[in-house]
Amino acid sequence: MTDLEKIRLESGELLPVMEHFYTIQGEGAYTGKAAYFIRLGGCDVGCHWCDVKESWDPAKHPLMETSQIAEIAASNCKTIVLTGGEPLMWNLNPLTQQLKNLGCTIHIETSGAYEMSGILDWITLSPKKTGLPKNDIYEVAHELKVIIFNNNDFIFAAEQAEKVNDNCKLYLQSEWSKRDEMYPKMTDFVMKNPKWQVSVQTHKYLNIP
Numbered sequence: 001m002t003d004l005e006k007i008r009l010e011s012g013e014l015l016p017v018m019e020h021f022y023t024i025q026g027e028g029a030y031t032g033k034a035a036y037f038i039r040l041g042g043c044d045v046g047c048h049w050c051d052v053k054e055s056w057d058p059a060k061h062p063l064m065e066t067s068q069i070a071e072i073a074a075s076n077c078k079t080i081v082l083t084g085g086e087p088l089m090w091n092l093n094p095l096t097q098q099l100k101n102l103g104c105t106i107h108i109e110t111s112g113a114y115e116m117s118g119i120l121d122w123i124t125l126s127p128k129k130t131g132l133p134k135n136d137i138y139e140v141a142h143e144l145k146v147i148i149f150n151n152n153d154f155i156f157a158a159e160q161a162e163k164v165n166d167n168c169k170l171y172l173q174s175e176w177s178k179r180d181e182m183y184p185k186m187t188d189f190v191m192k193n194p195k196w197q198v199s200v201q202t203h204k205y206l207n208i209p
C-alpha cells in the first residue's frame with residue numbers, strides 16, 4: 001500500500017471491500033427485507049466459528065473508492081447493510097455521508113469491538129467474548145444479537161442484555177453448525193424469557209448470499 005493509500009484509508013475515502021451484493025436480510029429484526037450488503041475486509045476478534053473467515057485479512061481485499069461503492073449500492077437499493085469483517089475497524093464517516101446524500105437508510109452488523117463512526121440508522125450489536133464491545137455502543141444499539149454456541153452463551157446473553165438500553169431488541173441466534181442442538185434449548189429459553197426473540201439465519205435455508 002502506498003503512503004497516499006494509507007492516508008485515504010484512514011480518512012475513509014478508500015475502504016477494503018470484500019464483496020457487495022443485493023440480497024434479503026436473513027437475520028434479526030429486518031429479516032426478509034431487501035438490502036444491499038457491503039462487506040468490508042478486516043477483523044481481529046477471532047470467533048472460531050466465524051462464517052466469513054476469508055474476511056479477516058484486510059490486505060486480501062481490494063481498496064475501493066468510497067464514492068464508487070456508495071453509488072453502486074444506492075443504485076440497487078436504498079436499504080444498505082454494512083458488515084464484514086468488522087466494519088467499525090474503518091472510518092465510516094465518508095461512506096455513510098455519501099449513502100445518506102443518495103437517500104439511503106443504513107444498517108450495520110457489528111461486534112462493537114471498535115470505536116463507532118458514521119451515520120447509522122440501525123445498529124445490530126453482536127457482542128463477542130474475545131473482543132467485548134466498547135461501552136458507548138450499548139446506549140445506541142437497536143438490536144442485540146447473541147450467538148449461541150454452547151450453554152454458557154445463555155449466561156453471556158443475559159449479561160449483555162443488562163448493558164443495552166431499554167429500547168434495544170434482544171435476539172438469540174444459534175451458531176450455524178450447532179443449530180440442531182441449540183434451537184430446542186433456545187426456544188425453551190425464549191418461552192421462559194419472552195423479552196428475547198429467536199433469530200434464524202434464513203438466507204442459509206434460502207440458499208441466497
Ligand SMILES: C[S@@+](CC[C@H](N)C(=O)[O-])C[C@H]1O[C@@H](n2cnc3c(N)ncnc32)[C@H](O)[C@@H]1O
Nearest residue numbers: 049050051084085086109110111126174175176
Ligand atoms: C460475519 S459477522 C460480521 C459483522 C461483525 N463482525 C459481527 O460479528 O457482528 C455478521 C453476523 O454473523 C454472525 N455470525 C458469524 N458467524 C456465525 C455462525 N457461524 N453462526 C451464526 N451466526 C454467525 C455474527 O455474530 C454477526 O451477527
Ligand SMILES: Nc1nc2[nH]cc(C(=O)O)c2c(=O)[nH]1
Nearest residue numbers: 024025026027083109203209
Ligand atoms: N442474507 C444475509 N443476511 C445477513 N445478515 C447479516 C449478515 C452478515 O454476514 O453480516 C448476512 C449475510 O451474509 N447474508
Ligand code: SF4
Nearest residue numbers: 043045046047050085
Ligand atoms: S467479529 Fe464478526 S467477522 Fe469477526 S470473527 Fe467474529 S463473527 Fe467473524
Ligand SMILES: [Mg+2]
Nearest residue numbers: 051052083209
Ligand atoms: Mg453472514
